[in-house]
Amino acid sequence: MLKRPLVVRESDLSLLVDLYELAMAQAYWSEGMDDTAVFSLFFRELPDNRNFILACGQQNVVRVIESLAFTDEHIKRLESLNRFQSGFLDWLRGFRFSGSVHAVAEGTPLFPQEPLLEVEGPVAEVQLLESLVMNYVHLESVLASKAVRLTFAAGDRPVVDFGMRRTHGVDAAHRSVRAYRLAGLAGTSNVLAGLDFNMPVYGTMAHSFVQACPDELDAFRAYARLYPGTTLLVDTYDTRTAVRRIIQWLKEEPEVRIGGIRLDSGDLAAEAVDCRNMLDEAGFTDIKIMASGGLNEHKIAKLLSAAAPIDGFGVGTAIGVSNDEPALELAFKMTEYADLPRMKNSPGKQSFPGRKQIYRRLGTDGCITQDVVAGRDEVFDGDPLLKPVMKHGQVPEDAIPTLDDQVRAAEQMIATLPQRFRSLEPLGENPVVISEFLRALQKDTLAKVGGG
Amino acid sequence: MLKRPLVVRESDLSLLVDLYELAMAQAYWSEGMDDTAVFSLFFRELPDNRNFILACGQQNVVRVIESLAFTDEHIKRLESLNRFQSGFLDWLRGFRFSGSVHAVAEGTPLFPQEPLLEVEGPVAEVQLLESLVMNYVHLESVLASKAVRLTFAAGDRPVVDFGMRRTHGVDAAHRSVRAYRLAGLAGTSNVLAGLDFNMPVYGTMAHSFVQACPDELDAFRAYARLYPGTTLLVDTYDTRTAVRRIIQWLKEEPEVRIGGIRLDSGDLAAEAVDCRNMLDEAGFTDIKIMASGGLNEHKIAKLLSAAAPIDGFGVGTAIGVSNDEPALELAFKMTEYADLPRMKNSPGKQSFPGRKQIYRRLGTDGCITQDVVAGRDEVFDGDPLLKPVMKHGQVPEDAIPTLDDQVRAAEQMIATLPQRFRSLEPLGENPVVISEFLRALQKDTLAKVGGG
Structure with a gap:
């Protein structure tokens, strides 16, 4: 070889x-x-x-x-x-x-x-x-x-990148995180990229750690010792049973600090409601609920419109390959x-032929009203973007x-x-106007090359 | 920075x-x-x-x-x-x-x-x-x-990878070509990957070269001089006009050798038929017709079922990101x-828990009849794949x-x-059988971890 x-x-x-x-x-x-x-x-x-x-x-x-x-x-x-x-x-x-x-x-x-x-x-x-x-x-x-759509869906809840395993190769695994920062994601699970692109790095446990321990609670205890304030993954066997046992344990050992639980499968809305109720009734109102597992912007929007008590989201495949529009x-x-x-x-x-400039015009509300795509040497109102x-x-x-x-x-x-x-949802609208000069230049050029 | x-x-x-x-x-x-x-x-x-x-x-x-x-x-x-x-x-x-x-x-x-x-x-x-x-x-x-589906659609016509510009980053641009070789593609446009993975490298011209020349025929002449037997891109302005001019030129200069033309836009089936007819009538039956431009396995199958006289295909986005199933x-x-x-x-x-082996059974026609997924130490008829x-x-x-x-x-x-x-099309069938041992092991394990 x-x-x-x-x-x-x-x-x-x-x-x-x-x-x-x-x-x-x-x-x-x-x-x-x-x-x-x-x-x-x-x-x-x-x-x-x-x-x-x-x-x-x-x-x-x-x-x-x-x-x-x-x-x-x-x-x-x-x-x-x-x-x-x-x-x-x-x-x-x-x-x-x-x-x-x-x-x-x-x-x-x-x-x-x-x-x-x-x-x-x-x-x-x-x-x-x-x-x-x-x-x-x-x-x-x-x-x-793609990633910016997740932030639109999640509103003020943080969205964290879990996508490294699905991105196409290692360059994508790395530079995806740069793109996610620019798009407004809150953090990443990816150590190298998080360090390189100065993004907070998150992650606690997979199911494998729970599986390797003699008992689920052993896994949770080990994590609480090593990582005070950690987030526990609760769906390895049965989510509600796990949360019930966590509550009992925390009542017995009030010095233990747990920051959150993570749901990774099942009916996330229903489980989040049940877990929130169980935690709140036991007085653990400050334990957060994170959700992951096949999430995308539509699922997040649906969860939040159903008022699911979820405090943050981990997203993998959807952002890792932009699966609805990968190209x-x-x-x-x-x-x-x-x-x-x-x-x-x-x-x-x-x-359209020729060197260009884009002039972006904002309304009194600070929002885009029109983009003029013009020749590089034309002058229009608005901010030149290039x-x-x-x-x-x-x-x-x-x-x-x-x-x-x-x-x-x-x-x-x-x-x-x-x-x-x-x-x-698709809007079917775009604010671009092509300048008269560019339109005329296209027409002239087309005539010269024998088309149009 | x-x-x-x-x-x-x-x-x-x-x-x-x-x-x-x-x-x-x-x-x-x-x-x-x-x-x-x-x-x-x-x-x-x-x-x-x-x-x-x-x-x-x-x-x-x-x-x-x-x-x-x-x-x-x-x-x-x-x-x-x-x-x-x-x-x-x-x-x-x-x-x-x-x-x-x-x-x-x-x-x-x-x-x-x-x-x-x-x-x-x-x-x-x-x-x-x-x-x-x-x-x-x-x-x-x-x-x-994804790529292997393109070879199914194209049958004995070669499919060449043009996907580098769409693959997600440079690692994907590189290793995609290794995957395409394993899937049976005929070549790639990608120089580094072609050299690294020992795959034939193809490519002649983009529209830009034609655009930069004073006249389309100047571009074709330059290429015929430098690259005898080259493939000419004919759709920069008007495909049929370009082919008509090529025929006239080749008749005037019979020493010029052109190997093929490439269609990259428009109604590929109709244009291929017209171009084939024009070339054949002029006696250029050995000039091949290549097609590219937004192709995928379904479009190739449709072109070939319509008997479009296309001799080979260049495919970009579809294989570059596996756009229908990117994950x-x-x-x-x-x-x-x-x-x-x-x-x-x-x-x-x-x-299913435990170490595994896959036993693949082939019928008398040499085709897969059944795969048994078994415990690593089980023995079944068939070829062990792991x-x-x-x-x-x-x-x-x-x-x-x-x-x-x-x-x-x-x-x-x-x-x-x-x-x-x-x-x-989706078949909705799979030849996998799980061994009794693994099923029993799953049941036992489930009972022990408190589920099932």
């Missing part, structure tokens, strides 16, 4: 390209095409079950872009494909991205046709970024767009080359806020969503 | 745990519980749209298990959580997994209640593996279980501790075949699926 790395190394990210990018780069090189191109990352339509996308990853991906380089080992591996000329491989050897990136802030709610980012630079250089940039931004935007049809499209607007005319896949985060291949000092600042800014931006956009 | 690694480093995988695993490990350590535990990785039910799961990753995850260790830096980071005692941190410092793993072969079709793998070892050691093992195996099994409810459950069978009794989540892949923390020489051998074995195992299990 080949001894390959168990995970993708940072130094190998430059080879994580689709072959056509290298083929096109060589063709640009071979044809002497080295003018500036502009590529835009956007989506044409919202997924059916989303009223907006919480764009995440588009600022931090420039750290990845900055790091890309081809080593001698990479060049040797590419030679083995028998498709590349030595002159082009030399060009790759000298490759460092020299272009610029504009991006919206991390955690910006976006709508169709609004660029998450725009890259400009020598065409072959930008072309090489396509799949990696899409992959990087797609992950965090998809997961954050976003992000496109990374050339919109300008050699100072001329460019577009394709494939059925259902038309785009800001430079990379110039000449470098990230300017202070161009990218700290994650803590990004999280605060995201919270403010999420707060600008009108109430109806927070609905868990 | 903190300078953290852009991707998870191999050396940090040991910290990629859910906090409760560390909390339980400390509790086992603190309580002096160090007997042997057995944990089983299995699923209770098939996803609605799957007739089997193609189990992948369960052998190779032992390479990950083998690598796990806690560095001084890890220990320092764990100390910062203020939950761990110095004696336990010392135990972690000395941690190397010392247990054993049984697993089914890579690419084995499995059904509910059949273990993908079983781990045994000192309880705290096995507990620490839970989320990482689940994450690792889940990714490849989910993606392979599998894998469970990693304790089934034995200190030589006693263990199980939980949560509603809808009962499991084999040792790790003993005392080491992978025995030759315990894990090369990927090429795994792919060949997977092909043979997929061939043992009865025809009805290859249906794209």
